[in-house]
Amino acid sequence: MNNCKKILLALAAVFALVSQAAVADKLRIGTEGAYPPFNLTDASGKVVGFDMDIAHALCAKMKAECEVVTSDWDGIIPALNAKKFDFIVASMSITDERKQAVDFTDPYYTNKLQFIGPKSAKVAVDKAGLKGKAVGTQRATIAGEWLEKNMGDAVDLKLYDTQENAYLDLSSGRIDLVLGDVFVNWGWLKSDAGKEFEFKGEPVFDNDKIGIAVRKNDPLREKLNAALKEIIADGTxxxxxxxxxPFSIL
Amino acid sequence: MQWDVILQALPKLLQGVVLTLELVALSCIAGLIFAIPMGIARASTRWYVRSLPYGYIFLFRGTPLLVQLFLVYYGLAQFEAVRQGPLWPYLRDPFWCAVITMTMHTTAYIAEIVRGALQAVPAGEIEAARALGMSKTQTLLFITLPRAIRIGLPAYSNEVILMLKGSALASTVTLLELTGMARTIIARTYLPVEIFFAAGVLYLLIAYVLVLGFKLLEKVLRVDTGQLGR
Structure with missing residues (x-):
C-alpha cells in the first residue's frame, strides 16, 4: 500500500515536472492580427507589426521559444484566462476594468485617442459639435468606452468588430467620424484609402497606457517586465x- | 455564475430581442413572398423558365450568409455609383442591409422548399382537377398551391428558426440585435459565460414560441390529415 502511494507520488511529481517543462519551453503570444500597424496578418498569413516585433524581442531576451496565436478581439481576455495563450501583446490599454480580470506588465507604449473625419467637413470635437454625429469605433476598446462615458447621449455610436471595418464605413460616408488610437489612425491616414481624411481637433485622451496582459498572479509578469527594461536599455x-x-511612442 | 449581472443586462438584451425579431420577421415574410413565384418557376418543366431561379438558388445556397452580408454592407458601399444612387438611404442603413441580405438568402432556401412541395403534390389530384375542367392556372391556384403549402409548412418553420440563428450575424455590421447587444455588454463586463448564457436562453425562448406558433398553424391548416397516402 505504502509502495503504491510512493509510486503514485513519484509519477505525479514526474508529470508535474514534465508539464511544467513543456509550459516553460514554449510561450504562446496572444494577439488579434487586425490592428495595423501594431499587429496585422500579412499576405503569407504570418502575424507581423510593432506588437509582434516587441513580443519577439521580449521572447529573445527571456530565451523562450514563442509562437503566435490569434484571437478575436472581444474574446481575447477570456481566451487568456482559458489558457489558450500565456500573454497578450495586442496593443491593449491598461484599464481598471481589465485589471479585475488580468494582470498587466509595465506599459510598453502610450496611446492617445483622436478623432478623424473627412477633410471637407468642419467638426468641433466637443459635445456640442459632435451632437447627432455618427461616430464609429471598435467594440471593446478604450475608445468605445470613452465615447460611451463622455459622448454616449450626444453621438450615434457605431461599434465594429475591427477597426478596419470602421474605416470602411468612414470612407463610404455611413459615419461622420472615427475615434481611434492616434497611431493606428495615423497609419490609415497615410494610406491610399485615407487621403481624403484628417485628424480633427486635439487628442481627447492621452493617458492611455498600453501593457502586456498575463493571467492573474502569473510569475511571467515579472519576467516580461525585466525583459522589457532590457530591450529599452539596449536600444532594441x-x-x-x-x-x-518617426516619433517615440514609449 | 453571477446572476445579478444577467439581471442587470436583461433590459438591454430584451432591446436586442426586439431587433432580432424585426430582422427575422421581415426577412422571412418577404422571403416567402419572393420564394413562391421563384419556386413555381423552379418547378417548371421548361428549362428556360427554371434556369434563372436555379442559378439564383445555386448562388445563394452555395455562399455563407456572412459573406453575403459583408458584400452587401461593405462591398456595395465601395462604389461611388451606389453611394450617389437612389437606394443609398436604405443601403446606408445597416438594418436594411441586413434585412435585404437575409431576405435574399432565405428566399433561395424557401424557393427550394416550395419546389419540393409542388413536386410532392400527388399527380392524381392534379389530373383530377384537369379532368373536372379546371384550367392550368386554376389548378395551380386552387389545388396545387394549397396542397403544397401544407406539405412545405414544416420545412418552412425549420427555415424560420435557421434564420433566427442566422440573424446573429447582423452583429457584424454594427446592429445591436441580441448577439450584438450581448457582445457589447461583454465588452464592458468581461463576463462572456453569463451574458452569452442569457442570450442563449432568450434565443431558445424565441425558438420555442416559433415552434408553438407553427404547430398551431399546422393544426389550423390540417397539415397532418393532408398527408400523402391518406
Whole structure:
C-alpha cells in the first residue's frame, strides 16, 4: 500500500515536472492580427507589426521559444484566462476594468485617442459639435468606452468588430467620424484609402497606457517586465520604434 | 455564475430581442413572398423558365450568409455609383442591409422548399382537377398551391428558426440585435459565460414560441390529415 502511494507520488511529481517543462519551453503570444500597424496578418498569413516585433524581442531576451496565436478581439481576455495563450501583446490599454480580470506588465507604449473625419467637413470635437454625429469605433476598446462615458447621449455610436471595418464605413460616408488610437489612425491616414481624411481637433485622451496582459498572479509578469527594461536599455526598443513611427511612442 | 449581472443586462438584451425579431420577421415574410413565384418557376418543366431561379438558388445556397452580408454592407458601399444612387438611404442603413441580405438568402432556401412541395403534390389530384375542367392556372391556384403549402409548412418553420440563428450575424455590421447587444455588454463586463448564457436562453425562448406558433398553424391548416397516402 505504502509502495503504491510512493509510486503514485513519484509519477505525479514526474508529470508535474514534465508539464511544467513543456509550459516553460514554449510561450504562446496572444494577439488579434487586425490592428495595423501594431499587429496585422500579412499576405503569407504570418502575424507581423510593432506588437509582434516587441513580443519577439521580449521572447529573445527571456530565451523562450514563442509562437503566435490569434484571437478575436472581444474574446481575447477570456481566451487568456482559458489558457489558450500565456500573454497578450495586442496593443491593449491598461484599464481598471481589465485589471479585475488580468494582470498587466509595465506599459510598453502610450496611446492617445483622436478623432478623424473627412477633410471637407468642419467638426468641433466637443459635445456640442459632435451632437447627432455618427461616430464609429471598435467594440471593446478604450475608445468605445470613452465615447460611451463622455459622448454616449450626444453621438450615434457605431461599434465594429475591427477597426478596419470602421474605416470602411468612414470612407463610404455611413459615419461622420472615427475615434481611434492616434497611431493606428495615423497609419490609415497615410494610406491610399485615407487621403481624403484628417485628424480633427486635439487628442481627447492621452493617458492611455498600453501593457502586456498575463493571467492573474502569473510569475511571467515579472519576467516580461525585466525583459522589457532590457530591450529599452539596449536600444532594441528604439530600433523597432523607428521602423514604424518617426516619433517615440514609449 | 453571477446572476445579478444577467439581471442587470436583461433590459438591454430584451432591446436586442426586439431587433432580432424585426430582422427575422421581415426577412422571412418577404422571403416567402419572393420564394413562391421563384419556386413555381423552379418547378417548371421548361428549362428556360427554371434556369434563372436555379442559378439564383445555386448562388445563394452555395455562399455563407456572412459573406453575403459583408458584400452587401461593405462591398456595395465601395462604389461611388451606389453611394450617389437612389437606394443609398436604405443601403446606408445597416438594418436594411441586413434585412435585404437575409431576405435574399432565405428566399433561395424557401424557393427550394416550395419546389419540393409542388413536386410532392400527388399527380392524381392534379389530373383530377384537369379532368373536372379546371384550367392550368386554376389548378395551380386552387389545388396545387394549397396542397403544397401544407406539405412545405414544416420545412418552412425549420427555415424560420435557421434564420433566427442566422440573424446573429447582423452583429457584424454594427446592429445591436441580441448577439450584438450581448457582445457589447461583454465588452464592458468581461463576463462572456453569463451574458452569452442569457442570450442563449432568450434565443431558445424565441425558438420555442416559433415552434408553438407553427404547430398551431399546422393544426389550423390540417397539415397532418393532408398527408400523402391518406
Amino acid at each position: 526598443y528604439k530600433k523597432i520604434n523607428d521602423q514604424y513611427f
